[in-house]
Amino acid sequence: MSLSDAQVAAALEAQRLLANVGLTTPTNPDDPNFLEVTRVISQTLPAASASAAVRGSLYRPPPGRPFTAEELRLGLDCINRQTHVNTFVEHPLGSIVEYPETGAGPGLAIAHRFSVDPSNFSPPKESFQYSLGDSHGENPYVHCGTLLMGRNGTPASCVLEKFSCSSCKGLKYCSARNYASPPSLFQLDALAEAKKEVFFKTLRFYCTLAEKGCAFDLRTDGEDISSAELTDDPDPDSDSDESESETHTKIMNMVVSLSTHHILSLDPYRHRCEHRKQTDKAHLILRTLDEFDITYLGALLENNTQVIDEREELARQFGYAYWHRTSGKLARGVLQRSKGNCTTTFNIYTPYDLFDCPYVVVTCRNPHSHSLPPSVKTPPPLLEVFRSLLIELEWKLADATPRKLMIDSGFMGSLRRALGWNKPFDPPLAALHPSFGNLDHVRRYIDELRHVLFPSATGFEGAELLAAQHRNLPAEEQYVRCAEETHTIEDGKTFQLVICMLRSMSALLVRSKKISLDTAFKRLNGKWQEFEMETWELSRMKSVIGTRAFTTSQSAQAHLILFTRIFEIAYGDTGIPCRFRHIHGEGFEIWITDAHKGQALGAGMFCQRLCAELGEVYCPMEPTRLLRALDPYDHLRRFLRLCTTHNKRNIDELRPYTTQKVRNAMLSLSSSQVHPDINAAFQIIENGGRKAKAWLKDKRVGSQFALPALYQPMSLIPLEIWKSGPSTTNGNEQAHRNINRDGVNLTMLGGIMRGMQFDARAMGTLELHSVQDIYSRDQTATHFRRLQRSSNHHGKVQNSSGSHR
Incomplete structure (x- = not known):
């Protein structure tokens, strides 16, 4: 005969109780009842690997038993001369009791004896869901009858804490609760x-x-x-x-x-x-x-x-x-707050020497006058489990939220193991305890631990502490190289700066010929932007981040400070100073940017600073001019290019305000070849409407570096070098896209740590290829494959844009 669910549950409980006291009964494995019990066990019970706290939370206390006549004769129900209890229940080690049974009637009391671990003591009362807010003091050095005895057979000396239940006092009710109520079974049709x-x-x-x-x-x-x-x-x-x-x-x-x-x-x-x-x-x-x-x-x-x-x-x-x-x-x-009239009292006896008497007795007198409160308080043993899971996140805790926890595979794997979870779907946080179903409750615990683990917070102060810690690491492991708030730029504003780069990244940067610059705005939350300098590894046909920085300003002065600090750090790492081909005859040939004025002008000012102490050194491209006499825009003509993709995108945004003829004239200015009639192109744009006229004025006056950085005949970059360099900042855009997959809108600390993991992986890939000749893909990167992939992508984009028009 098949067992009902209730029978199976009862058999399961009996089996557990017998096993706890060392009594087991062999069972015929072919018995159908045994098979059904086994099936239910596998589906309903956690695996043996579940943590002790989780197993303790599954404990269901038995009802209190009355004392036998012999026990009464021996006075086991006597706490002292004035205090007696009517029933008794024993709770094993590790058990979590949230709703301790109380006296069955007025004046009746029950004694709960909890076995505790003296080396890791957690007071049983901390797991009670009842509010013990009304304390009636404590009595030192009392005894608890024969319920708490020392190893030598004498009553243990205890401290007695007295509480009354105040759960109902925390309740609030609506002032209209006594008004007439509607019929409970009033049925409405769909329209009503x-x-x-x-x-x-x-x-x-x-x-x-x-x-x-x-x-x-x-x-x-x-x-x-x-x-x-x-x-x-x-x-x-x-x-x-x-x-x-x-x-x-x-x-x-x-x-x-x-x-x-x-x-x-x-x-x-x-x-x-x-x-x-x-x-x-x-x-x-x-x-x-x-x-x-x-x-x-x-x-x-x-x-x-x-x-x-x-x-x-x-x-x-x-x-x-x-x-x-x-x-x-x-x-x-x-x-309105309830006045409360619950008469239940709790007397808690805790031995001073738990190693001599590892038990705690809680007596509960009188029944509650209210329903059971919800499980809104997390028992300390389960809270410790949750905190241990959070600590395993390490630096990821900086950006942890309840939702991010639930989609973090590492956290969910640890939670599965803690719960002994064997279902195909991930457990909810409430599977650990119902109180974790309140996400604000979870968020508070996350914030509490975050303040402990990150005492300097997760913003700029945390970055300063991280920079100080990294200075004590081995040289090859240092990543956060500076976190500075000492720079004052125009209008008296304070400029904050964090620079992150490994020494291997410094070596790549200073040996590069062509680099691209880009700034992203959604990586960190708040005022911070992420800046990247990317190099192109020709031997590996791979773009690599040379430095990563976080800034609070996009001004030219801020970029001057940024470039200065980056190359000071790189020089300290490698001993190689920053060098430009048009200044030193070797070094950087091309920098490509996305037309940001502050970024470009800051780069020109940086070159101007490099030339300040050169003395009587003339420019090789204009032999009649001293290098130290060149202004920032003169320097930009010698090494700066603008991203053609950004230029075309900006022109396309003028589609509602200009004709195709005007936009074609704008696009014709981005070329390495001499324009057949550049003045005619200027005239077409000038007459193309207010937006077109403003566009041309910006290129000629507002951003004086723009036309030379788009049109090679106006630039002083040699034609062959111009053609050999990248024409877009797509590598930077892809780098930002790749790292943004790890997270956006992060805290400063989270952004730094995720960037460190990303950059360390990239450097590891390069080292693996260099040392063991192992590529990151089956097909090696070649000019042919890169161009083939680019053509395929371009075709897909064109088809997509054409279908939306």
Whole structure:
């Protein structure tokens, strides 16, 4: 006969209890009942590898047993002369009891004796879900009858803590709980259910407006109102709003006082705060008011009691809108704290010497006057399991969130092992304990541990500490080379800078001929940008990051400081100074950027600084000019190129404002060949409209380096070197894309550590190829394969863009 689930569970519990006391019974493995028990065990019980705390959380305490006549005769129920208990229960070592049984009636008490580990003591009361907030003091050096005895057979000396249950005092209830309640089984059809939803949707919208009004107030807590109806107007506020309202029939033409601001009616679909204007668009604008019951909303705003009564009475007849009704009008209830009247008391006896008496006794007297509180408190043993899992994350904890934990394969693998989880899907955090189902609860534990492990926080201060720690590492392992906040740039602003590079990266950088520069803005959160200098390894046909930096400014002065510090560090690592071909006859031939003005001008200023002490050294490209007399733009003409992909993308963005002829003229300026009629191209662009004219002015005046960096005949870079270098910063873009797969919007510390892992892997790949001639792909990179792949990609992009036009 097949066993029921209840029978299987009972057999399972019996088997566990017998095994705990060393009693086992051999079972015929062919018995069908045994097979079913085995199946249920494998599906419902954690594996033997589950942690002790998890096994302890699965413990289900037996009910308290009354004392036998012999035990009563021996006085085992006596705690002392005045205190007796009626029942007793023993809890094994490692057991977690969240809801200890209390006395079955007034004046009755039960004694719980917990076996504890004296070397890793966790008070059993810390696992109780009941709030023990009302302490009645403690008594030192007391005894607990015969329940706590030392190894020599004498009563153990204990400290007695007295508490009363205050769980009900932490409860809050609505002030309207005593109002008439609706019928419990009131059934609504689909249409009535929809009307109910619109009614409550309108009412809660009104309550939000009544409480917050226009929530734009710097003194508020910044609470976000999650509503699709409350949005910022992306368009300039305006006169156009007023003119547009004239084309609609106004529903509510009034000014309503809400909070400290007013809401103005514009039209049936849009209302805005009276303080909203073109120069201050952060104030509230309300859209899609037609989604509400406009009649009821208008009545609420105008305090039209007749319409309010009609709508709310109709709602009451359909079985809703009973709550919070005071004098005929629905009103918001107020949460009030319960006074509490639970009479349950807890007396906790803890021996001073747990090694002599490894037990704790908890007596619970009187039943609770309230229901069981939810499992919102995490028992300390399970919390330690969770913290140990977080500690295994190491530096990843800097950016850990509850969601990131659940998608982190390493964390989930450790959680599986801790739980003994054998199901095909990953366990939720609540599988460890129900309290972890509250993600804000989890976030608080993460933050607490993060503050402990990262005492300098995870921002710039954390980067400074990391830089100090890396200075004590072996030379080849140092990555965070500087974290500086001492630079002051224009307008007295402070410039922060973090530079990250391994010594192997320094060697690649200073030996490079052609490098590309790029800045990404979504890697770190807040004000930080990520800057990369990428080199091209011709022998391996591979682009490699030469340095990675995080900055807070994109100005030319900030880039001058950045380049200076990078090459100072590289010189310290390699002994090789920064050298440019047009200055020193060797070194960097081409730098390619994406037309950022501050970046380009900073590079020119850096070259100007390199030439400051050269003396009477003339430029080899213009023999009549001294190198130290060249200005930043003169230097840029000798080594800077602009990314053609960025240039074309910027031109394509002018498509709505220019003709194809004008855009073709713009594109013709990006060339290594002499233009057949460059003045005619300039004229076409000049006459191509306001946007085209501004584009040309920027290239000629605003960014004086731009045309020489696009059009080789205006540049002083030799033609063969121009052609041999990359024409785009696609390598940098791909590098940013690759590392962004590891995470974006990171903290400073998380961004540094993920960058270190990425760069260390890249350097390891190069070393493996150099030492053992092992490539990172089956097919080696060659000019042919790179061009073939580029052509295929270009064709796909063209087909895709053509299909969207």
